[in-house]
Amino acid sequence: MSSEGSEISGACLCGAVTFAGRLTSEPVGACHCSQCRRWSGHFWAGAELRDPAIEGEPLRWFRSSEDAERGFCAACGSSLFWRETGSRRTVVSAGAITPPTGLRLEGHIYVADKGDYYDIADGLPQQAQSRRRVAPAAFAAPSG
């Protein structure tokens, strides 16, 4: 249930950075790649928005690979956004979406790279690497 087109909004922990936009057709997914695990502190879950409105002065972007960057709040440290450089689509943290979210997690990606201290047992589809139908280059080689 990706609820394509529905409007969602959210904010970081301190409230200084906000976002709003409409969901794309990409599934709501949990990412177990080593980058997401270090960045979130466990593993990361996100929903993809098209052209989201992102506001707030403390927002910083960190280039996490050649093709992608991650946005966070420099005031409170919330891990908020992932996007391919130049893309109109941005994946926003599921945890930062204002509840009730109306969303359901639909699958796990990069499980080949998952942490060794937990199990994935919710029965949802798992992909060794990207969830994307056509894997962009950025997904080819996750690294810490």
Add this chain to the structure above:
Amino acid sequence: MTIRGDLDDIAACHCSQCRRWSGHVWAAVPVPDDRLEVEGAEHVRWFKSSDKAERGFCGTCGSSIFWRAFGRGETDVAVGCIEPPTGLRLQRHIWVGDKGDYYDIADGAPQEDRQ
């Protein structure tokens, strides 16, 4: 960072603060301060997230790394930031009364409404 000694009580926290801060669910292990050595401490920024506690993150990349209650002498360290193989096992879920509405907890580890 370097952690000395054995680690115990690895917990995933589902409180709304941890969920907003991590982006999903935060998992951590408590480490006594005298057993935790942080290199690059100048990059760590601290955000006072309540009267009782603060959260430490990397000011360069935004990684959500530390949580500590004031005056307790220990720091919770994100398990996702610990170099694998960790040799650890997630032992319980806490604050599940506050968990997100978009996922289920199904791994069989004990669940506690609060902590």
